[in-house]
Amino acid sequence: MRSSEDVQKLIRNAEMHSDPEANQAVLTDLLDQFDKTQEQEPAVMQPSIGRTIMKSPITKLAAAAVIVIAVLIGMNQLVGSAGSVAWGEVVRNIEASPGFVFRLRQTYIREETGTIELNTMVYGSAQYGVRHDGYNDEDVTVQIYAPLSDGAMTAVDHRSRTYSRRALPDDARAEIESMDPKEALREFLSAEYTKLGRKAVEGVEAEGIEIHRPSESRANSQVVMQLWVAVDTGLPILVEVDTVGKNGMLEVHTVQDDFRWNVELDASEFEPDIPEDYTLMEVEIDADDRTSFKPTVNSDSQKVVGAKLHKWRLEEKRDKYYHLESEDGQAGAMLPESWADSPEHAVRVMEELDLLKQQGNRELARVSEIEVTGQLDSRYLFYKYALSDGQVIEDGGFDPDLTNPRTLVGERREELSQLLGERRKQEEEGQELAATEERQVQGRVFTFKKRRFVLSDGTEIVYSIGRLKDD
């Protein structure tokens, strides 16, 4: 007679093999699919330069800062070693280039947050400064301007329609100046290095060197950098930087490629281009932790400096919404028809709402959050606004303090909406399928209703909606 323990052992240990030929056949098929995804990747990665995205989803200024910090980490690690300068011709070639463009890709591997990837295009000019454009797929989400003439850094977040501007302290300013890869490469070439010989990089014959050194930004970490220079032009074609932790695990991998040297860039490329309806955010930099560089939003004392109030006009009324547009054509808005009795009233509501938002005169009413495989992916904040006509309306936006980029988009987001609709229907029919928890948001206690879903691709989602506990 088998006991329960015997049955458990049987389940654990019962043998199963797989047919070697079938294994190979399946693997071959999967590798074919793998190759196809690799072929498609360049198209996906192709950025649409100069495109300004006016969509609503948020990317954090903090994320923008991460881009900067990542560059700084990579660049700072190149600084310092004295040694014989070799490849002098390469340095001269670099110095002779008036401008440059390259692609920067960074992968962070962290236990607590999982893998984070950042894609950036970097534009540099010896005369004008440096600009970074952060991408999410094809969309420019964040731009960072560091013009040499200014001494300040401006970060523009197109998703939250906000921007920040900060004169940097001296040390940070020095680091920003080191965003110029020419400086970094000069330092790179002054370090002791190992020759890697020749190989083809993107079809171009290149010669490489490698240097190892302790990380200056991460304790107990080692940095391994490879620089590959095109033999025919004598200019860098690929830079790879790996930061390896004390346990031998890769922590950060940085790739700089797709270099274009000797590019003439215009001064206007480095002047911050901020749409008029963007809101200026305050920014703090913690000297001990540059990655904490993020906007501070305090609803009680929010300073809105330089923000502009729009004059609104009705464009049309369609699908139960008033469609409004600012008179300068720079901003648009949709108001539910229930908020106003007439087009004129809708304009008044919009202008008052605009003002209340900019004053921070509002009360957080609801919070919705989406977790993707255990990681907070987005948070949407709903605020109550008390209008002079006696109405209290709710309007919201993505949390500007959340550093996580939104990954649940497109078909997967639609699938979640569909599942959510089905779940709500089940709940209306009396099935209690949601768990609850209490948590503070902006100093107030909210009761969150958490619903779990699994998308068809296996992604686990938790959708939570929090309401004020006392409501």
Next chain:
Amino acid sequence: MLEGRLLVWKFKRGGKDAFCRIYEKYRNDLLRLAISLLSESDTAEDIVHDVFASFIRNAGQFRLTGSLKGYLATCVANRARNANRAYCRRHGSGPDEAPLAASERGRPDRWIIRSDELRRLNNALAKLPYDQREAVILRAQLGMKFGQIAKSQNVPIKTAQSRYRLGLDKLRSLLNSEAIK
């Protein structure tokens, strides 16, 4: 877990070797999980294939927050559950009632090769209600905690525990009665 992270990282950078390593490392565990959950080999094999294919397609969006094995196993379990539901909708019963021997005869290029012991176990598992079978497999084969099983099945922990206990008792009874025969 750390090797899983490194493999994922290399894989996402376009590392074919890393994918091969992931495939070799987890393939059999996933096949065993799928065949235990569904009994029906064709569907089980398709599901494991599809999980790996989906893993490749979604590499750009993929973020590993736990173990890679746990992630892949959850994908298999989710797809198996969906397959079971789809089958129920079509036939008004579970895939466990499908003629197993016939389906295996129909495909000479069999991927999964079961030992007699596993075959007997699968036949017994197939007689459990799907929710109980899943709870037993996730717990006994994958070592998942009841909290994780409850989360996966979207039920309270006590329900998951109850499903496991009932399923295990029934399975023991089935295996013992088979031994007496």
